[in-house]
Amino acid sequence: MDGRLQVFAGNSSPALANRIVSELEAPLGRAIVGAWKDGETRVKLEENVRGSDVFVIQTMSRPVNQNLMELLVILDALRRASAARITAVIPYYAYARQEKKTSGREPISAKLVANLLVTAGADRILTMDLHSPAIEGFFDIQVDHLRATPILAAHFRRLGLDDLVVVSPDSGSVARAEEFRRRTGGSLAIISKQRPGPERAEVLEMVGDVEGRHAVIVDDMISSGWTLVKAAEALLARGARSVRAAAVHGVFAGEAMRLIQESPIEKVFVTDTLPLPEGVSSDKVEVLTVAPLIAEAIMRIHKDLSISALFT
Incomplete structure (x- = not known):
């Protein structure tokens, strides 16, 4: 990627996001991430991201659905703002235990989440210790699967x-x-x-x-x-x-x-x-903390270096 590195974060884990950008020695991108009075998610980017290599840090912690929606809206905002590449950094991927049907009339929620992320604008996924490694196959985009x-x-x-x-x-x-x-x-x-x-x-x-x-x-x-x-x-x-x-x-x-x-x-x-x-x-x-590992993976993705080399 020739674009500059930019990192944004939702509200799911500010402490982890700050540790990661500290390791990267990079500022956290300025954005309004909150809610309107009716409870709908509000996102407004306050920086120019056109042509940038952007990473969005958002773990799927409680409240899971709210944090997932927050991530989706941030991804959509970045896509519409013409970011060159968008990587969703998801330390914990929720719904991962619902990766298959165990009985009739059940959803495969892990696949639904994958579809939502790609539709919202993610070009790449960086995650850690998926409950089921098979979830990687739910994506038609690159998934970098870190291990702690x-x-x-x-x-x-x-x-x-x-x-x-x-x-x-x-x-x-x-x-x-x-x-x-x-x-x-x-x-x-x-x-x-x-x-x-x-x-x-x-x-x-x-x-x-x-x-x-x-x-x-x-x-x-x-x-x-x-x-x-x-x-x-x-x-x-x-x-x-x-x-x-x-x-x-x-x-x-x-x-x-x-x-x-x-x-x-x-x-x-x-x-x-x-x-x-x-x-x-x-x-x-x-x-x-996993911040040094995630920061190293972000830098390697940005520079088109091997991720698997982290685990040799």
Whole structure:
């Protein structure tokens, strides 16, 4: 791209956006992003973007639908203002768990969101740890899929825990847990579970030796907290010395924080792809930033350099 680099952001996570532009050593683009008196989303760009390579930072945090709509309107404004290329930077892609039909008469909402982003004007997507990698195939534009596992694993290496066992809470997270184990050392254990109801989980069986070891449960997100707490209880029942957790996206829906606070889990590590729920805190939760990684990816996209080189 010959156009200048410009970065704009919605209101979903100002702290993360400011960290990213600080890493880029670039200013955040001036824009009015708010709402009209009737609740409709209002966007007005206050800078010229004609011919620019523009990046829009907007994670899909709560309120999800409002933040999604905000992103769509910003994209439309940039397209109509003749930006040369528009990249939607979406640290957390919402609706990702609705990437297929599990029963009749259900939507595939992850595909609908992809269609909306492209229609609104996105030329490229930069996201992190999609719940289902298959979502990349929902787009006919370039998708750069970052992974936060190296950041989480590096932090665990600094903790210096011996006799570590990395635990996948279900079959879908085995690849992520194995990459984490490869970067930290230790062994691997896998939990088999079933869901008796929405956002509820029951442990059925476990493969791997955890007795006398420090266990770390590795997953892409923590939503209701049920899966995490039940897995921790099962690990301790099997003789684990301690239980910690590492997840990319801290959704912490409903009573998740309370469940974790009251659980035997020693510490939960998440990244700042999502802000912690307003008014909620826990001394058991530690947040690691992904801003340097996203900033590096933005600069590489702008300069037409390899993104995959970040993970070699």
